[in-house]
Amino acid sequence: MSYLEHTVKSTPTGYRKFLYMNWPLTLLLISVASAGFLMLYSVAGGSWRPWAEPQMERFGLGLAVMFIVALIPIWFWRSMSLLAYLGSLGLLVLVELFGTVGMGAQRWIDLGFMRLQPSELTKVTLVMVLAAYYDWLPSEKTSRPLWVLLPVLLILIPTALVLKQPDLGTAILLLAAGGGLMFLAGVHWAYFAAVIAAGVGLVTAVFKSRGTDWQLLKDYQFRRIDTFLDPSSDPLGAGYHITQSKIALGSGGWNGRGFMQGTQSRLNFLPEKHTDFIFTTLAEEFGFVGGITLLTLYGLILVFCLVTALSAKDRYSSLVTLGISLNFFLFFAVNMSMVMGLAPVVGVPLPMVSYGGSAMLVLMAAFGIVQSAHIHRPR
Amino acid sequence: MKRPAKGKGLAYKRLTRRALILGGMQFAFVGGLAARMRYMQVDQADQYRLLAEENRINIRLIPPTRGRIYDRNGQVIAQNTxxxxxxxxxEDAGDVDxxxxxxxxxxxxxxxxxxxxxxxxxxxxxxxxxxxxxxxxxxxxxxxxxxxxxxxxxxxxxxLTRQYPQYEDFAHVVGYVGPVSDYDLSQMEDPEPVLMIPRFQIGKVGLEAKKEKLLRGKAGAKRVEVNATGRVMRELDRTEGQPGADLQLSVDANLQEYTQARLAGESAAAVVIDCETGDIRAISSTPSFDPNLFVRGISVADYQALTQDKYRPLANKTVQGTYPPGSTFKMITALAALEAGVVGPGNTVYCPGYLKVGSRRFHCWKRGGHGMVDLETSLKRSCDVYYYDVALRVGIDKISDMARKFGLGVKHDLPMSAVAAGLAPNQEWKRRVHGQEWLIGDTANASIGQGFMLASPLQLAVMSARIATGRSVTPRLIRSINGVEQPSGAGEPLDVNPRNLEQVRKAMFSVSNDRRGTAYRSRIIADEYRMAGKTGTSQVRNITKAERAAGVIRNEDLPWERRDHALFVSFAPYDNPKFAVAVVVEHGGGGSTAAAPVARDVMLQALYGGTPPLEAYPVADRERIREQQKRLEGDRRPKARPSEKDRA
The missing domain is CATH 3.30.1390 (Ribosomal Protein L30; Chain: A,)
Structure with missing residues (x-):
């Protein structure tokens, strides 16, 4: 069912839109971000610089972006979906050609005032374009092979571009988010079963490829997998991060060591303590209580998104909201699994908490779309 | 689009169902994460805590060894002890108090x-x-x-801590280091982690500050295992840093020491430049201070004593002090006039003791006048009227250009703190800065190095070296970095007619070798080392009408800070210039009495590479010089001072 069949008369207009926003969701986002500021303050050794302050500025900007996106009717975003998707593909190509190399990968376009990471943008635009696609597609055609192939291509093109950067973490997230959206749209179970079977085959092939000419992953990626499987194999090299992260996290105990008292995080043993490993610091300093609080906040964000999605009566709103919340889930689930030693180190930040501008801005814009769906839902 | 409204149709139901399935899976995963967290932080907390405490692996920075600084002969100027x-x-102390x-x-x-x-x-x-x-x-x-x-x-x-074995002698050249302060960190774009080491020393002033990056080197790191008390149990691996670069200065520590000692007691500066390479052989500013005091953290009382001294020991007068160059500027005016062709070397000007410019009289220092003077006489006897006259003919802009050509009014690129550019004014400058037109009287003042004209002792030394060689000699302080020779400052030939330069040099020769020259008493009589020079006495005050009426007050009768500055510039040997020396004695009185003897002594010390024989001096002076040499020797050695702070 499309929004066109509903009377839009009952949707709020003007300043009344503010009243109809999903305020609990907004407050949740602010609290999660605040936890982030606190941790950035702590990892900088009790200083607002160099991380906490810029992060706060960007969050302020992010809030503004969210409000603006939220006030624009959801049907506008629906019609923009394809354009946004093509735009982000263009940026991905651009970054391939002119991007800045950072941490061994080509990921950014330097805009001067900030670094734009098109792969972050793609996570949202992919969800948008798939949601629009399934909104447009008559539901009885959903599982027909030809109509399945099209969204698969929509997913694979950006994934391939991101993989070439190389950014394995984001590529996996794109695949998972795209697959999840197809699942939500109602594509037949059999397709997923087939893909999983193929995936297992692929993993086997990847491991077989190691050391041959057609090696499918870079050496460092193999090493990361090795050390994930057996961290003790290289305690001073690549396994070092996982081991140290686990020690720091575990030693936090029930209550943690207290704000700014984390010994492990304070010793500079984590190379990206302000980005990928920030949860370790939080868990060390605030313990199980702190960790579970953040996890609960994240869970609540998912719940509010789910409620918004189910109360929307058009497919686009539902799908885009669910897709965004799925993305958000994948973000923090992969990051937390990584620092707890449940997944290999793939370089995925903790959403809204880790230091980083473009990831946060994109997420806030995405939540703006969720808010827009909430405000403009038919009543 | 006219699709039939399905309401709560099949597709909607399926979406809800699948959303709930996916949501359920997500929550199961979140639950799993929570369980894992609980397992690690509650059930296994003690084990991890133990690992954290007993087997704390951490990365320690290995601070790089700061580069040492040597003089041109390998004497140590800055080292690490x-x-x-x-x-x-x-944590380990328990009750700290x-x-x-x-x-x-x-x-x-x-x-x-x-x-x-x-x-x-x-x-x-x-x-x-x-x-x-x-x-x-x-x-x-x-x-x-x-x-x-x-x-x-x-x-x-x-x-390791920085130590300066030459004490006061190089305080102004090398500066000193001190612990990194919060202010230092706030000034840096992206401070290196090594700077966060408590009390890490960085250059604060002088060469130490200017060449900080080079001297500091790069920090290494080692990964160590430490036990609960923080004791290092074993080192796991290390990446070596890179020690700071060793610098060799062009300065000769012995000459520097002599110059400091010779200037002691005055507020003065002297610079010796090697004419062939631009090497700065000595660059002394007195009084000085002990840089080691600053390394330790100077006491408030000591610091106040330094800042309140009217001789300003903390100021490096050689590069940051600027003075009206006075008569030492006359060579530039002469060259500008000769180059412009407004006067020939043989042309004469009549000096009646003053020159009337408009309604104002510009006086010559000699009331009675010099009579008929040509170029050589004018420089030899330092006649002012000659220069007023030719300057008015050539105009300020050409004089200013000539000054810049000889290194006045331009900032020399030396790795020292607060290097001043001085000032060689022209019409455009006055309009821009003062918003006024340049007056003809300004030209008269500028022609004898007064008025707006300002130069540092370093610039005067560079000027002398350029006059001596006819090349644009540029000063060089660092001779080699880590043994790699730095480019020489010999410079390109100047765009000045060599014959005109020769005329000026000849006139400078007669200043200190002609019986009537102003620096005749400070001549060198060793034939192979004959010196050419020029005295300068620059006013720091305007002579009031009342004073003029009362007759000229003798300089010695004035309070110190109102006395004239004494200057002398020189080069030697005359035939084959090796060194250029500039001396400025603040409020020292006349250039011929206060500055020229110092310059001569320093020049001889440089030429002989040590204490010169008495035969180099005029016979009448030898007795006095012998006394002076003995006294200075006594001052200089031995240099045994307590190397460790007496904490008692």
């Missing part, structure tokens, strides 16, 4: 030191060592070692 300090770890009180009974600790350590401890993590006392003597260290049991958490550490 071991120093002992006492550190305390809050009690431990510190115990320690204070054992070794002398100041209130200030204790306060500073306590503040630092409050700010940093409990297991990080905090420095309690720096530069501790060996005896105190042994006392602590003996009483180690009674002093938990207190450990002596050995580190």
């Amino acid at each position: 071991p120093s002992y300090r006492i550190v305390i770890v809050r 009690k431990v510190i009180a115990k320690l204070a009974r054992l070794i002398p600790l100041t209130e200030e030191e204790i306060e500073r350590a306590k503040t630092e401890m409050r700010r940093s993590a409990p297991f990080l060592p905090v420095t309690l006392a720096d530069q501790v003597t060996w005896e105190d260290i042994s006392k602590i070692a003996i009483n180690a049991r009674a002093l938990p958490g207190v450990t002596p550490e050995v580190g």
Whole structure:
């Protein structure tokens, strides 16, 4: 069912839109971000610089972006979906050609005032374009092979571009988010079963490829997998991060060591303590209580998104909201699994908490779309 | 689009179902994460805590060894010596106040030191060592070692600290280092982690500051395993840093020492430049200070004594002090006039003791006038009227251009603090800065190096070297970096007619070798080392009408700060210039009496590469010079000073 069949008369207009926003969701986002500021303050050794302050500025900007996106009717975003998707593909190509190399990968376009990471943008635009696609597609055609192939291509093109950067973490997230959206749209179970079977085959092939000419992953990626499987194999090299992260996290105990008292995080043993490993610091300093609080906040964000999605009566709103919340889930689930030693180190930040501008801005814009769906839902 | 509304149709139901399935899966995963967290942080917390405490692997920075600084002959100017300090770890000390009180009974600790350590401890993590006392003597260290049991958490550490074995002699050249301050960090774009090491020393002033990056080097890192008390159990691996580069200066420490000693007692500056390479052989500013005081942290009283001294020991007068060059500027006016063709070397000007410019009379220093003067006489006897006259003919802009050609009014690129550009004014400058038209009287003043004209002793030395060689000699302070020779400052030939230069040089020769020359008394009689020069006496005040009416007041009768500056510029040997020397004695009186003898002595010291034989001096002076040499020798040696701070 499309929004066109509903009377839009009952949707709020003007300043009344503010009243109809999903305020609990907004407050949740602010609290999660605040936890982030606190941790950035702590990892900088009790200083607002160099991380906490810029992060706060960007969050302020992010809030503004969210409000603006939220006030624009959801049907506008629906019609923009394809354009946004093509735009982000263009940026991905651009970054391939002119991007800045950072941490061994080509990921950014330097805009001067900030670094734009098109792969972050793609996570949202992919969800948008798939949601629009399934909104447009008559539901009885959903599982027909030809109509399945099209969204698969929509997913694979950006994934391939991101993989070439190389950014394995984001590529996996794109695949998972795209697959999840197809699942939500109602594509037949059999397709997923087939893909999983193929995936297992692929993993086997990847491991077989190691050391041959057609090696499918870079050496460092193999090493990361090795050390994930057996961290003790290289305690001073690549396994070092996982081991140290686990020690720091575990030693936090029930209550943690207290704000700014984390010994492990304070010793500079984590190379990206302000980005990928920030949860370790939080868990060390605030313990199980702190960790579970953040996890609960994240869970609540998912719940509010789910409620918004189910109360929307058009497919686009539902799908885009669910897709965004799925993305958000994948973000923090992969990051937390990584620092707890449940997944290999793939370089995925903790959403809204880790230091980083473009990831946060994109997420806030995405939540703006969720808010827009909430405000403009038919009543 | 006219699709039939399905309401709660099949597709909608399926979406809801699948959303709930996916949501359920997500929550199962979140639950799994929570369980894992609980397992690690609650069930296994003790085990991890143990791992964290007992097997703390951390990365320690290895501070790089700061590059040393040598003089041109390899004498050490700045080095690193071991120093002992006492550190305390809050976590291990238990009752910090009690431990510190115990320690204070054992070794002398100041209130200030204790306060500073306590503040630092409050700010940093409990297991990080905090420095309690720096530069501790060996005896105190042994006392602590003996009483180690009674002093938990207190450990002596050995580190390197900067030391300047030449004391006052190079304070202005090399500057000094000091611990990184919060202010220093706030000034840096992206401070290196090594700067966060408590009390890491960085260059604060002078060469130490200007070449900080080069001297500092790159920090290494080692990964160590430490036990619960923070003791290093073993080193796991290390990446070596890169020590700072060793610098060799062009300065000759012996000559520098002599120059400092010769200038002692005056507020003065002297610069010796090698004409062939631009090497700065000596660059002295007196009075000076002991840079080692600053490395330790200077006491308030000592610092006040330095800042309140009217001779300004902290100022490096050689490069940051600018003075009206006075008559030493006349060569530039002469060259501008000769080059412009407004006057020939043989042309004469009549000096009646003054020149009337408009309604104003510009006086010659000699009331009665010099009569008919040509170029050589004018320079030899320093006639002012000659220069007023030719300057008015050639105009200020050409004089200013000539000054810049000879290095006045331009900033020389030297790695020292606050290098001044001086000032060689022209019409455009006055319009821009003062918003006024250039007056003809300004030209008259500028022609004899007064008025707006300002130059540093370094610039005067460069000017002399350029006149001597006819090349644009540029000063060079660093001779080699890590043994790699730096480009020479010999320079390209100047765009000035060599014949005109020769005329000026000849005139300068007669200044100190002609019986009627102003610096005749400070001549060198050794034939192969004949010196050419020019005296200068620059006014720091305007002579009031009342004073003029009362007759000229003798300089010595004025209070010190109103006396004239004494200047002298020179080069030698005349036939084959080797060195150029510039001397400025602040408020020293006449250039011929206060500056020229110093310049001559320094020049001879440089030419002979040590104490010159008395035969180089005029016969009448030899007795006095012998006394002076003896006195200076006594001042200079031995240089044994306490190398460690007496903490008692």
